[in-house]
Amino acid sequence: MTKAIFSGNEAIARGAWEAGIKIASAYPGTPSTEILENLVNYPGVDAAWAPNEKVSLEVGIGASFGGARSLVTMKHVGLNVAADPLFTFSYIGVRGGLVLVVADDPEMHSSQDEQDSRNYAKFAKVPMFEPADSEEARVFTRLAFEVSEQFDTPVLLRSTTRISHGKSIVNLEEQVTGLPEPCLKRDPAKLVMLPGNARKRHPLVEQRILDLERWGCSQPFNRIEEGVGEVGVITSGISYQYAKEVLPEAHVLKLGMVYPLPKELIRSFAARCKTLYVIEELDPFLEEQIRAMGIAVIGKEIFPLCGELTPGRVKKALTGAEPTVAYPLQELLPGRPPAMCPGCSHRGVFHTLKQLGAFVTGDIGCYTLAALPPLSAMDSCVCMGAGISNATGLTKVLPAAEKSKVVGVMGDSTFLHTGINSLMDLVYNQVPATVLILDNRITAMTGRQDNPGSGYTLGGVSTTSLDLEALCRALGVRHLQTIDPYDLPLTRAALQEALSTQEPSVIIFRRTCMLERRGGAERRPPLCVDPEKCVSCKACLNIGCPAIEWQVEAGPKGKAVVNRMLCVGCGLCRQVCKFDAFGAADEK
Amino acid sequence: MKNKVTNILLAGVGGQGTLLASEVLSEALMLAGHEVKKSEIHGMSQRGGSVTSHVRFGPKVHSPLIPEGATDILFGFELLETYRNLPELRAGGMVIANDLKIIPTTVGMGKDIYPADIPEKIRAAVPGAKVINGLELAQQAGNARTVNVVLLGVLANCLELDEQIWLAALRKQVPEKFLAENLRAFELGQNC
Numbered sequence: 001m002t003k004a005i006f007s008g009n010e011a012i013a014r015g016a017w018e019a020g021i022k023i024a025s026a027y028p029g030t031p032s033t034e035i036l037e038n039l040v041n042y043p044g045v046d047a048a049w050a051p052n053e054k055v056s057l058e059v060g061i062g063a064s065f066g067g068a069r070s071l072v073t074m075k076h077v078g079l080n081v082a083a084d085p086l087f088t089f090s091y092i093g094v095r096g097g098l099v100l101v102v103a104d105d106p107e108m109h110s111s112q113d114e115q116d117s118r119n120y121a122k123f124a125k126v127p128m129f130e131p132a133d134s135e136e137a138r139v140f141t142r143l144a145f146e147v148s149e150q151f152d153t154p155v156l157l158r159s160t161t162r163i164s165h166g167k168s169i170v171n172l173e174e175q176v177t178g179l180p181e182p183c184l185k186r187d188p189a190k191l192v193m194l195p196g197n198a199r200k201r202h203p204l205v206e207q208r209i210l211d212l213e214r215w216g217c218s219q220p221f222n223r224i225e226e227g228v229g230e231v232g233v234i235t236s237g238i239s240y241q242y243a244k245e246v247l248p249e250a251h252v253l254k255l256g257m258v259y260p261l262p263k264e265l266i267r268s269f270a271a272r273c274k275t276l277y278v279i280e281e282l283d284p285f286l287e288e289q290i291r292a293m294g295i296a297v298i299g300k301e302i303f304p305l306c307g308e309l310t311p312g313r314v315k316k317a318l319t320g321a322e323p324t325v326a327y328p329l330q331e332l333l334p335g336r337p338p339a340m341c342p343g344c345s346h347r348g349v350f351h352t353l354k355q356l357g358a359f360v361t362g363d364i365g366c367y368t369l370a371a372l373p374p375l376s377a378m379d380s381c382v383c384m385g386a387g388i389s390n391a392t393g394l395t396k397v398l399p400a401a402e403k404s405k406v407v408g409v410m411g412d413s414t415f416l417h418t419g420i421n422s423l424m425d426l427v428y429n430q431v432p433a434t435v436l437i438l439d440n441r442i443t444a445m446t447g448r449q450d451n452p453g454s455g456y457t458l459g460g461v462s463t464t465s466l467d468l469e470a471l472c473r474a475l476g477v478r479h480l481q482t483i484d485p486y487d488l489p490l491t492r493a494a495l496q497e498a499l500s501t502q503e504p505s506v507i508i509f510r511r512t513c514m515l516e517r518r519g520g521a522e523r524r525p526p527l528c529v530d531p532e533k534c535v536s537c538k539a540c541l542n543i544g545c546p547a548i549e550w551q552v553e554a555g556p557k558g559k560a561v562v563n564r565m566l567c568v569g570c571g572l573c574r575q576v577c578k579f580d581a582f583g584a585a586d587e588k
Numbered sequence: 589m590k591n592k593v594t595n596i597l598l599a600g601v602g603g604q605g606t607l608l609a610s611e612v613l614s615e616a617l618m619l620a621g622h623e624v625k626k627s628e629i630h631g632m633s634q635r636g637g638s639v640t641s642h643v644r645f646g647p648k649v650h651s652p653l654i655p656e657g658a659t660d661i662l663f664g665f666e667l668l669e670t671y672r673n674l675p676e677l678r679a680g681g682m683v684i685a686n687d688l689k690i691i692p693t694t695v696g697m698g699k700d701i702y703p704a705d706i707p708e709k710i711r712a713a714v715p716g717a718k719v720i721n722g723l724e725l726a727q728q729a730g731n732a733r734t735v736n737v738v739l740l741g742v743l744a745n746c747l748e749l750d751e752q753i754w755l756a757a758l759r760k761q762v763p764e765k766f767l768a769e770n771l772r773a774f775e776l777g778q779n780c
Binding site for chain 2 (some may be wrong): 003005067109110133134161162165166167168189238241242244245308312315323324325326327328329331333334335336337338339340341366369375538541544548549550552558563
């Protein structure tokens with residue numbers, strides 16, 4: 001058998017290909033993004049980006065209607081967007097197997113909340129698998145398609161950051177053969193969820209959960225690992241690995257399917273343990289269900305509810321012992337927070353918004369970093385699409401003098417994700433707020449993925465590029481400007497005009513992301529500082545460019561210096577310097 | 589170290605090539621017949637922020653994260669990031685550090701100070717620590733971007749893997765047109 005070292009995401013992609021999927025659909029979201037980026041390289045799979053998670057799930061459901069196996073992937077907050085079709089699709093069930101991968105982000109390494117998506121399995125009444133390493137990610141994904149078809153249900157596969165972005169060794173298997181060819185098949189009693197049909201489906205859903213619960217008691221993915229002594233642990237996913245690390249001698253019931261729970265198996269396991277721990281990240285999801293069975297366990301009274309687990313945190317919860325530190329630091333070190341790249345097209349816009357005293361309702365993207373100093377120019381961030389609709393609500397309630405300060409901001413990708421609806425509402429209800437679409441031609445934060453505006457598909461094939469201006473006009477926007485954000489005076493003038501307009505106004509700031517791969521980003525020769533002209537005013541530091549460094553030892557008050565390795569010559573510093581100290585290096 | 593899990597913590601700054609180094613390292617360890625696990629964070633933290641990559645190998649590895657304070661080899665690509673992770677090193681552990689400063693934005697803005705004399709502080713704590721001028725060796729190899737592979741060559745001296753395994757892992761992970769300079773970089777690191 002061939003072995004390889006795969007990330008959890010690579011393994012999920014492999015497992016889905018081995019299971020013979022024809023379709024994969026997703027909106028990028030850390031830590032799930034690489035699943036589709038890997039799948040696009042497998043033959044026979046149509047892997048494509050969708051504008052949002054609801055659309056991607058509905059694409060998958062359509063493929064299932066046709067009898068094909070399909071994979072849909074998203075991050076935890078994406079499942080909130082896709083929840084609507086999920087709950088009804090649970091009633092409908094599948095024709096071709098459908099697996100929905102949801103990747104949670106305990107510790108919020110790259111997210112705005114750390115919701116525990118296991119709750120969705122119980123809520124939508126669908127089974128959920130949870131792998132503990134890459135090999136299980138492959139095996140469970142493959143198995144989940146069989147379970148989907150055997151039990152006539154969509155199946156959730158929950159990953160977490162440590163599974164998706166951790167690597168371990170996997171065994172590669174051949175692809176399944178003999179799957180039926182897709183074709184049209186009418187089945188209105190199952191596919192058309194009119195109340196009369198849905199009422200007949202609901203009892204089947206309840207029975208399905210009971211069947212899965214019994215079936216799961218005898219399946220190898222729910223397994224008991226014999227230990228010594230009287231301590232037992234019930235656990236799943238990455239928490240299993242930490243439990244094995246910290247309690248190597250305990251008896252372990254490792255759950256591969258975390259919903260529904262194999263109740264009889266749990267009862268017989270619990271009966272032989274004097275002390276029983278439930279070790280799980282985030283919510284007491286297993287714990288509450290096991291307690292409801294009348295079994296006494298130790299769980300969230302000692303293990304943290306917030307953040308991810310680590311071997312040290314599990315050990316501390318069990319023993320109270322802090323990890324030993326052999327080489328403690330004797331001084332406080334400067335942090336290294338993430339920052340917008342040199343040449344980032346968002347920088348000048350937020351610098352100007354701050355100068356104008358705007359109240360900025362934002363959303364999710366690289367530009368959310370504008371909330372950090374020195375820009376400090378984003379005042380709210382809830383979820384994708386919220387920047388515009390938050391601006392609508394806020395503008396409606398404010399007194400006249402403050403209405404004109406509200407600016408809703410989002411990127412091209414999040415505008416297409418759910419911002420279109422928000423702008424539709426704003427225009428429909430004639431709210432005099434200003435909306436900015438920061439069009440950097442790519443979905444940058446998750447790693448430069450294409451989107452309907454970028455002109456390319458996930459497979460790199462040239463396609464229709466959505467016309468943002470035409471779309472805004474079609475929504476009824478009459479006050480529309482398109483501006484190059486590298487031009488600071490123009491940026492300022494456009495913003496001032498929009499802020500003073502008493503009707504909905506939109507500015508599209510268009511400039512290609514510095515990380516874009518197709519050569520769309522413009523790189524100019526690096527600039528340098530003329531130390532004769534630099535008066536140490538530090539105005540250039542207000543734009544937060546990583547390429548500008550303050551040389552403390554230069555002169556009595558220090559001077560700015562440009563790091564030529566980082567500078568891409570965008571010229572923003574040149575425009576904010578009142579003393580003409582920045583110049584092109586070759587001009588000197 | 590043969591019958592236990594060995595823990596290697598890579599520390600650096602987003603964009604420094606720690607990812608390629610950890611990929612080659614884990615590939616080589618797998619080819620040598622070990623169980624290997626690796627964990628790192630992508631996304632928000634990559635925009636010039638601190639990055640770490642945990643690599644663990646041995647006969648059987650459970651947690652992909654190195655237990656706190658149990659790092660055997662701290663493998664640093666930048667001085668401040670190496671120093672920051674010193675508390676993760678177990679007593680008697682090894683440090684390999686690249687002698688390079690990358691200025692954090694807060695320091696660049698004059699709001700923080702980059703700690704002085706980090707190599708001396710590391711050596712004072714861990715007398716056997718190796719601080720290497722990776723950039724100089726990478727330039728000798730023909731490309732400043734091969735610093736990560738120079739450092740990998742230094743690390744190779746601590747790991748008792750067959751030479752052929754390292755070369756096979758490099759061939760698998762490095763694009764063909766950059767292979768020759770990376771092989772030279774690896775050798776220069778090994779000779780440190």
